[in-house]
Amino acid sequence: MSWIRNLLSRRRIDRDIADEIQAHLDEKVDSLVAQGLSRERALLAARREFGNVAHYQERGRDVWRWRPVEEFFADLRFALRQLRKAPAFTLAGVLTLALGIGANTAVFSVVDAVILRPLPFPDSDRLVSVQSRARNGRADSLSYPTFFDFRGRNRVFEHLVCFRDTEMGLSGAGAPVELSGQIVSWDLFAALRVRPAAGRGFLPEEEKSGQRGVVLSHRLWAERFSADPSIVGRSIDLDRQPYTVVGVAPRGFNFPIGSRTVQFWTTLAVDAASATGTPITEQRGARLLDAVARLKPGISPGRAKAAMDAIAAALARQYPDENKNVPATVVVPEIEAVVGDTRPPILILLGAVGLVLLVACANMANLLLARTAERQREFALRSAIGAGGGRLVRQLLVEGLTLSAAGAAAGILVAAGCLRAAARLAADSIPRIEQAAIDGRVLVFSVGLAFATTVLFSLAPAYRIARARLIAPLKQSSAGAVAGKDRLRNALVVFQIALGLVLLSGAGLLASGFLHLMRRDPGFQPRGLVSFSVSLPQALQRGTKHLDFDNRLLDRLASLPGVASAATTSTLPLAGHQMTISFNVEERPSAPSEHPACEMAFVSPEYFQTVGIRLLEGRLFTEADDGQSPPVLVVNRAFADKFFPGERVPGKRIEPGAAANHTRMGMREIVGVVGNARQDSLGAAPDPIYYYVAKQLPWCCGSYVVRTSGSPLALESSVRSVVASLDSGAPVYGVRTLDDVLSAGIAGPRFHALLLGAFALIALALTAVGLYGVLTYSVLTRTREIGIRVAMGARRGDVLRMILKEAGVLVGAGVAIGVAGARAGNRLAADIAPAAAIPQPALLFLACGVILAAAALAAWFPARRAASVDPMTALRGE
Amino acid sequence: MMLLRTLQRQPLHGYALVQHIKRASGDLLQIEEGSLYPALQRMLKDGMLKAHWGLSSTGRRVRIYQITPAGTKHLDREVSSFDRMLEGIRLVLTPEES
Numbered sequence: 001m002s003w004i005r006n007l008l009s010r011r012r013i014d015r016d017i018a019d020e021i022q023a024h025l026d027e028k029v030d031s032l033v034a035q036g037l038s039r040e041r042a043l044l045a046a047r048r049e050f051g052n053v054a055h056y057q058e059r060g061r062d063v064w065r066w067r068p069v070e071e072f073f074a075d076l077r078f079a080l081r082q083l084r085k086a087p088a089f090t091l092a093g094v095l096t097l098a099l100g101i102g103a104n105t106a107v108f109s110v111v112d113a114v115i116l117r118p119l120p121f122p123d124s125d126r127l128v129s130v131q132s133r134a135r136n137g138r139a140d141s142l143s144y145p146t147f148f149d150f151r152g153r154n155r156v157f158e159h160l161v162c163f164r165d166t167e168m169g170l171s172g173a174g175a176p177v178e179l180s181g182q183i184v185s186w187d188l189f190a191a192l193r194v195r196p197a198a199g200r201g202f203l204p205e206e207e208k209s210g211q212r213g214v215v216l217s218h219r220l221w222a223e224r225f226s227a228d229p230s231i232v233g234r235s236i237d238l239d240r241q242p243y244t245v246v247g248v249a250p251r252g253f254n255f256p257i258g259s260r261t262v263q264f265w266t267t268l269a270v271d272a273a274s275a276t277g278t279p280i281t282e283q284r285g286a287r288l289l290d291a292v293a294r295l296k297p298g299i300s301p302g303r304a305k306a307a308m309d310a311i312a313a314a315l316a317r318q319y320p321d322e323n324k325n326v327p328a329t330v331v332v333p334e335i336e337a338v339v340g341d342t343r344p345p346i347l348i349l350l351g352a353v354g355l356v357l358l359v360a361c362a363n364m365a366n367l368l369l370a371r372t373a374e375r376q377r378e379f380a381l382r383s384a385i386g387a388g389g390g391r392l393v394r395q396l397l398v399e400g401l402t403l404s405a406a407g408a409a410a411g412i413l414v415a416a417g418c419l420r421a422a423a424r425l426a427a428d429s430i431p432r433i434e435q436a437a438i439d440g441r442v443l444v445f446s447v448g449l450a451f452a453t454t455v456l457f458s459l460a461p462a463y464r465i466a467r468a469r470l471i472a473p474l475k476q477s478s479a480g481a482v483a484g485k486d487r488l489r490n491a492l493v494v495f496q497i498a499l500g501l502v503l504l505s506g507a508g509l510l511a512s513g514f515l516h517l518m519r520r521d522p523g524f525q526p527r528g529l530v531s532f533s534v535s536l537p538q539a540l541q542r543g544t545k546h547l548d549f550d551n552r553l554l555d556r557l558a559s560l561p562g563v564a565s566a567a568t569t570s571t572l573p574l575a576g577h578q579m580t581i582s583f584n585v586e587e588r589p590s591a592p593s594e595h596p597a598c599e600m601a602f603v604s605p606e607y608f609q610t611v612g613i614r615l616l617e618g619r620l621f622t623e624a625d626d627g628q629s630p631p632v633l634v635v636n637r638a639f640a641d642k643f644f645p646g647e648r649v650p651g652k653r654i655e656p657g658a659a660a661n662h663t664r665m666g667m668r669e670i671v672g673v674v675g676n677a678r679q680d681s682l683g684a685a686p687d688p689i690y691y692y693v694a695k696q697l698p699w700c701c702g703s704y705v706v707r708t709s710g711s712p713l714a715l716e717s718s719v720r721s722v723v724a725s726l727d728s729g730a731p732v733y734g735v736r737t738l739d740d741v742l743s744a745g746i747a748g749p750r751f752h753a754l755l756l757g758a759f760a761l762i763a764l765a766l767t768a769v770g771l772y773g774v775l776t777y778s779v780l781t782r783t784r785e786i787g788i789r790v791a792m793g794a795r796r797g798d799v800l801r802m803i804l805k806e807a808g809v810l811v812g813a814g815v816a817i818g819v820a821g822a823r824a825g826n827r828l829a830a831d832i833a834p835a836a837a838i839p840q841p842a843l844l845f846l847a848c849g850v851i852l853a854a855a856a857l858a859a860w861f862p863a864r865r866a867a868s869v870d871p872m873t874a875l876r877g878e
Numbered sequence: 879m880m881l882l883r884t885l886q887r888q889p890l891h892g893y894a895l896v897q898h899i900k901r902a903s904g905d906l907l908q909i910e911e912g913s914l915y916p917a918l919q920r921m922l923k924d925g926m927l928k929a930h931w932g933l934s935s936t937g938r939r940v941r942i943y944q945i946t947p948a949g950t951k952h953l954d955r956e957v958s959s960f961d962r963m964l965e966g967i968r969l970v971l972t973p974e975e976s
């Protein structure tokens with residue numbers, strides 16, 4: 001690599017050569033003067049005998065140079081100068097490449113992380129998800145007894161493992177903190193074939209009531225226990241109960257796969273030991289488990305499903321009351337269960353972004369063709385004064401590469417920015433997205449494609465230049481532009497316009513659906529509401545003790561400055577479906593398996609007023625509604641409309657299947673009807689729900705919700721100190737404003753709308769640039785024709801119209817094709833779009849308008865240029 | 879070849895080298911003096927010469943060239959092939975003795 005050293009020491013070499021030549025001349029002059037010449041004549045003579053000083057200096061320097069590199073740098077400098085001289089072209093080119101490469105890389109990286117990458121477990125293709133299938137076709141969770149039967153009776157799985165979310169307070173290791181965990185059956189680690197980093201997985205006997213074993217996540221172990229290996233076998237306090245640490249999960253292990261980071265795993269022994277009433281491990285109706293299984297060798301998911309269906313059917317016959325509604329199963333590969341609903345929207349995005357890349361390449365082609373056409377004279381001139389064809393081609397190549405390199409660099413920035421934005425926007429709505437990183441292969445592919453396009457379309461005209469009669473453009477006209485090439489370019493533009501329209505109308509559909517969601521009345525007043533939970537110690541969870549705690553807490557909260565009211569509830573608005581419990585209607589009794597069912601919640605009397613749910617009929621709960629008074633319920637409008645359509649509801653009586661141990665089941669009177677608060681931020685219709693007053697159903701433990709007139713989150717520290725003053729060890733967790741909950745609920749649609757919207761904008765910009773390129777090219781090649789027209793008396797307006805008409809034909813064709821494409825595309829987009837507020841034809845019309853406006857803008861500049869052609873210059877120039 | 883041969887006798891700087899060659903050839907060789915320098919640079923790069931800054935007889939700061947072992951070897955090779963070439967030419971030009 002001596003040439004590198006030479007490059008570095010070049011300056012010294014140059015100086016040495018110059019110095020010694022100067023010394024030579026001086027000495028010569030001296031000796032000539034000594035021979036009697038005057039100094040001037042001596043100087044001239046010395047020069048004459050020496051020859052061309054600059055020439056020999058240059059030749060001397062050349063010895064040290066590595067020519068190809070030198071010339072490359074010269075070309076590069078020249079290319080940069082050329083690009084700087086045409087800022088519009090450069091900007092358009094770099095932007096085109098950056099958007100094409102960036103968007104494509106980012107989206108494909110997401111697709112890879114979310115959909116394509118297998119689950120991070122050995123032989124993960126043998127893992128399946130197992131659920132019940134209800135008679136209405138919906139997948140449903142399993143109850144413990146059903147799970148035990150599935151596990152015991154099946155012959156198709158090596159392991160069948162159940163799991164469910166839980167939260168527990170860790171105390172005694174730093175400040176108390178709420179941990180998110182999973183309650184699992186014993187063989188989770190065996191089923192996943194994951195070996196713990198320290199200790200072991202669970203043993204079968206650790207499922208028995210009274211056993212308390214826990215496996216910590218690697219991160220929790222590192223952060224809370226300073227990665228101390230001796231933790232295994234020691235005891236830690238979860239919810240103030242001692243648990244023995246049996247193992248530590250390997251670094252990066254997370255199960256179930258999803259956006260939630262699990263910090264510990266414990267066995268279903270927790271659920272087997274219940275302080276109140278029947279443990280849920282014995283309640284066949286309590287369906288709250290998910291399950292994952294490893295197929296035995298040679299068993300397909302289909303065969304496994306058939307076997308499990310037979311077991312489910314037998315259970316439905318055996319336990320008609322609880323299992324009649326779930327007589328079948330759903331067995332799908334675990335990866336599908338994880339990726340689930342996110343597959344169609346992501347594939348649509350992938351399609352959209354692939355099209356964007358195509359548009360970008362088409363655009364580069366157009367831009368470069370136009371640019372080379374523009375510079376044909378320059379090339380002809382340079383070739384006429386001695387530049388070889390190879391030299392010109394090489395220069396074009398370097399220019400193309402410089403442009404692609406700038407575009408690729410910008411593209412990488414765009415991709416990185418997009419990924420960060422996507423991960424934030426998608427929030428919890430897309431599993432695994434946080435693992436998305438710029439994918440090397442895709443980047444190489446996109447950049448390679450961009451380079452290839454650029455180089456190809458730089459060289460195609462260059463080749464022609466190098467081969468053709470070079471003088472022709474100089475002395476002749478450019479009127480003989482090749483018609484075939486124009487057709488290709490026009491087709492490219494038509495294609496771009498059509499594509500832009502498809503993307504734009506799809507984006508419009510998603511955006512309008514999203515706006516509709518945003519503007520929809522949630523049925524309560526989220527502004528100023530803060531909710532949080534408290535992890536109560538076991539002692540307080542027994543019986544009705546937590547009610548006293550709640551009373552004291554609510555009193556103190558209500559007396560905080562700025563707080564209007566405070567309440568507890570088992571189910572916050574927008575929290576999704578929490579508890580569905582069936583009930584019997586007094587006036588039309590039915591068998592238990594035929595009972596209607598819907599969402600239920602228990603709340604404190606102040607709940608409705610705190611959250612801002614209006615009373616429509618009857619009355620709300622009061623402090624007088626307690627364990628001694630007649631049992632009452634409040635229902636929402638949707639409940640009244642569904643179960644008592646057209647009737648006056650207060651006074652009706654139903655018997656729900658939920659009770660606390662010291663209260664009895666029985667008929668309860670509905671005393672009031674309230675407005676519908678949305679349970680589900682995306683659902684089209686409000687869900688029916690009925691409310692217990694907490695004192696008549698003292699189940700532990702609800703969330704707390706506080707309405708404040710001040711800044712909601714500023715309330716957090718006072719909430720913490722109030723809770724600490726009541727029970728110093730109880731961690732407060734999940735502090736969120738209802739506004740946040742509201743916006744998190746629509747993160748999915750927002751993500752889709754923004755992403756597709758971004759693509760539509762990109763496509764629109766590219767289309768405009770493409771149209772601009774084609775028209776500019778056309779105007780340039782027709783300069784002489786236009787000149788003649790003007791000379792023959794055509795007015796500026798006529799020329800302007802002529803060019804705009806040319807644009808109009810292209811745009812018209814593009815829009816026509818685009819409308820057909822958009823109708824097909826919208827059917828796809830409708831799958832992921834929330835119900836739209838604006839009808840589709842109107843949206844399509846709007847999209848056409850936007851495209852036309854962009855096209856008009858893009859056509860205006862070349863048309864202006866054509867109109868300003870000076871006939872004299874144009875004709876003389878030819 | 880001439881340069882190397884000259885420098886083999888003694889290290890010289892550029893001007894002295896030109897004078898030396900002119901003198902040695904009896905002013906038969908009329909070359910532009912400047913053409914010397916690219917040739918010197920080439921040999922410097924190829925390692926046949928080395929150079930250092932010194933003082934000339936007139937007290938000027940000049941660059942003095944010196945032949946290296948590689949240069950000597952190259953010279954020997956060149957001289958012998960040149961000799962062979964001359965010999966060949968001589969044989970062709972000499973009238974055949976019958």
